Amino acid sequence: MKRTQNKLDATVLRQKAEALLKKKPLKTVSLLSEFEALKLVQELEVHQLELELQKEELVLANEQAELAAEKYAELYHFAPLGYFTLYQSDKIIDLNLSGAEMLGEERSRLKNSRFGFFVSNDTKPIFKHFLKEVFRSKAKITCEVTLINNGKMPMYVHLSGIAIENAEYCYVIAVDITDRKQTEEALIETNAHLENLINYANAPIIIWDSQFRITRFNRAFESLTGRLEKEILGKSLEILFPPALTENSMALIRKTLTGERWEAVEIKILHSDTSTRTVLWNSATLYTSDGKKPIATIAQGQDITKRKLAEEALVKLKKAIDTSGEAIFLTDRDGVFTFVNPAFTSLYGFSSDEVIGKTTPRIIKSEVLNKSVYEVFWKTLLNGDEVRGELINKRKDGTLISVENSSTPIIDEDKNIIGFLGIQRNITERKLAEQELIRAKERAEE
Template structure:
């Protein structure tokens, strides 16, 4: 090789992979592709798992907090699953319901219907529907609407039940049924004929009307009332006259001659009232009284009507009716006038809206307490009128029951007792207060003394009396006159009251004697207070010259002594001050020279 001349190497040729190696490379590539695909699938599965978890959480929330109670029941009615709403309906914690039979919470009256519903739901052929009343300890009765369907698990019989609270609807339905029952009862037993007409076509008649006219119900309902009248003139006149009276006074009454089915004539009084005073086209209800044969019955009816109007419509007392929840269903004219609201504004509203907030809960509780066991109640509470005036009303409440002693409504008769209450308070004030000074009088203080002595004895607390008598007060009356003496007494009261605690009881004991009852006060503290009062009184001038002075007796209560003994000791100490020259304090904690 020649020095300095580079050697150019020929590149080595790479041999092509053999067929086995090519197959291995293809397999490795496919495995890498599968690995990427698996990783992408794993990511998709993770996203689907997260989405499934979120959906599950939403499902659980919807299940638990749905406005409908859901139960999963076994074939004997045992609760396997229940949502929060279902547990709330039963008034129990969910954990305490699992494993218990739902029928245990169903009222005895509705248990057979519930069992029938459960068997239909478990059958699984179609949806089952039913209702059940709940009897829950410590809670008012509830009523549920039930829908159920069987679940095919292959190993056991289950059903899923949805429950909706229909308590309010059930109560209204019961009240409506009771009202309908009362109406039908009146129609059946009424001693007069009763019917309903619209456009003078008979819509309904009672048995008495059929007996009175000799027609069957099928021959009357759907036909014109013209068949009762002797001629067209009478028929037209009755229609016009009753319409006129209804428009003018709300009801109509006429005397007319009718012809019975057998052709005989009877004289009747025909009285009518609109089904809806605001829309006469809806028809009228009428009563028919045979005055030819039933004069006595007519007089009784008039008397009954007069009593009704005198008691309800014409009286000055307020009359109302309400449902057990306080919803007004009837008010008389006096009620509407008193509260300054029309019946339309009142009916359907809650009676407690006319009561101040402070009295509302108690008043409603008293109304709700009316039932078969407690049918009557008297209460007093404040009310608010339309002019915002707050007045006191006394109510006499009466439970209105159906034939099964179930509560339908509560009727209240009310009277304004604002002035009576004010007079009672004033009389009480006069009975317990000294008119001249405004202090409590001797009679009231004796009552307070008994109470405070008992409290002090029971709890071992100190209790003190300060009795003082004005010195030479008679001279003021004799020299300056009683008017001047009264002014001095009033000035003394003002001077003393400004130095007493709110818990102290200050009373005029008699004449120019005054007594102070000081709870939670020891002997030394009572003596100190008496000295303060004695000094304060000296600051008041006497009308004839000099200062006002008083002699004090101070004593504390001893558990072994009576009230008379205690008062006697205070009196003894006061007269000791008098003997020692007046204008001084003597008592249990004072050394008497």
């Protein structure tokens, strides 16, 4: 098709050239010799060939230019970016198909429309400032605005604009950044949620970097240490530990950089009032995106100071009970043994395994005392009162012993009786001495 058009164009040009030649006055020329005529004809033929070559080159160049123009048009219209040509008044001179899709209208209907009409009210001031700066500075200016199009979801776009020298219009490129903005907003929301979780968590939480500098901790940690976050941010972790324990504590912390994860590591923390808190820690190490380089560690603690003190007190109590010369035992509410100390096994001759799980009457009841004594005994205990008195019990070998007994109900938080504590002292020898003294007195009075 293009070749045919080119031939038609050449015919028309020749006709125009012949018409112009006829209008020119004829020049008088001298007669040429046969040699000069042949030479002239040869030169004309060569010149004709040169013109034909030039013509072919021009035709080829024209075809290439048309092809390039077609490709440019395709690139312009079907590019994923929106291309706009705007007047200083923000009126649209031209735009591509992607730009029309961004604005939600047909391309033909958008020409001569105001671009600002499609910008959301909250970002209109940003767009107006952007366009003003584009024409003022003559440099590339960028901004981010929100486009509203035919009731669809808002589209976030990044605009880049530059004014044309000595012209009243500018070129603007629009890039759809909706996915990125939504991701950023979701990330901001997630970070805010995590920030609240950290801030208002009941457990103390602390974060430090790879240089063991404190970068973050929450309110529970402030309460644990008696220090405000702003006072120690950026400082070394060493300030958190009792001086005598600093080196050992830091040795444990350095292991987190090797990827070691704490499950339950006990580290003491120094309070601002110089007291010490015992804290059970778990931790996780954070790495760079390639997972190779540690950049921070986050640790969460549980203050077990009271528990440790209770455990220490319990150890002391157990030691006192185990070394006591008095028989001490515990039972449940039904009188079943749950604990006996060494003095009890020594007094009655039973091992703890022979006693635990058995009821007190079955093991040590002597049957010497009247049944009513035991009825009053249990009635008093079950009323929540302490029982003191002397009992006659039976050892494993069947011998009878006299004991001074103190039994006390054990009450839970709901004021329910859950068991009993018994403390007994062997007074057999004293009772025998008393009986011997009575007999001696009786003999003296005879």
